[in-house]
Amino acid sequence: MLLRLRIALPDRPGSLGQVTRALGSAGADITQVIVLDRGDGRALDDFTVYWPDAAPREYLVHALESVEGVRIDGIWATREAPGTYPELEILKFLTTAGDRALATLIDSMPVLFSADWAAAATEKLPRSVVYSSWRAPADVPLPDDTPARPTAGTLPSGLHVITAPLPPLALSIMLARAEGPGFHRNEVHRLTRILEIFLMLPAIERGADRAFRKMSAQRL
Template identity: 45%
Template sequence: MLLRLRVSLPDRPGGLGQVAKALGALGADILQVTVLEREAGRAVDDFTVSWPGQISAAEARERLSAMPGVRIEGVWATKEVPGSAPDYDLLMHVASEPARGFATLVDALPSLCGAEWSLALADGAVRHASLAAPAEFHLAEPPPRAVVVDADELRLMLLPVLAQGLHVIVARAEGPVFHRAEVERAARIVDVVAKLAARA
């Protein structure tokens, strides 16, 4: 089973090694590590791990929480294949068929962002939706810039595409609130897709 773990740990020599050792002792095989931030003496890292057998997010969190000085910010299932470049694949598809740019983007964003679904809204109506996205979605006040909202049981990333009159929404039900590094990456991808789609 592939899991993503978001871990906050002391930013000191050997800190990452201790987490890797603890994960190995628990039977997890680390496939990828992404450093999201290093500030105020702490680091926040995303680990993509392969865990043999079935393990729930709650069980993984419980097992890892025993590490001193380490905080588990989120554990959730992922389909992202470590070492792949899905963002480049997405941009290649959009460059090949720019008229379908936003539909392609919305289909790809859930796997790119470790989320469950995404959609694009224009004038209050859903224009494009990925699998599992709702047919209707109400956005009370569309933001003028990329923001993160922790609403009810969903963590939302709201990405405006002002030139197109669209708002792209990405929703995560499991795992932590979107980190600013994730938001910046997604916003860049949306900007590139918007420029490619504008040429269609």
């Protein structure tokens, strides 16, 4: 299986090599490393590794704890294949998705961000879910207010979320991760850029309008 590891480590020569050796000795096959942050003598990296399905993740924890100065922020499952450009693939699909553009976006977001589920809902009260991905709960924990821009946070339940407005569509979306760390600001920025491009695509507003009408008809 694929795992994502968010690791903070000293930003000095040799530290990354120590981490990769520790992961290799534990049996992990490293396929990708992404630097999220650097500053004040520290670095924050996301590692993607292949890990045997039956092997306990504690082996990874023990191996990393042997490296001085390392902090593990999270270990969680991911479906984002390393070495690919999933944003480009999804945006390509969206250009031809027509009325299903919104549904295609929502279905793709958990994969793009190594998250659990996503949902789109109306902004006006009473709020209603227009579309949700297959792992979304029956009762999506929608916030009372939608932020003016994509914003990350953690709910009292421990669920990590990004909430973002789609003003032209009178919708907001929620992306949720139950396992692993909270969403990093780089992930928030990445989502912001994807949504900006999404809203520029032709027929997006027409497709959302049809979704509203379909939802209203089902209530009657």
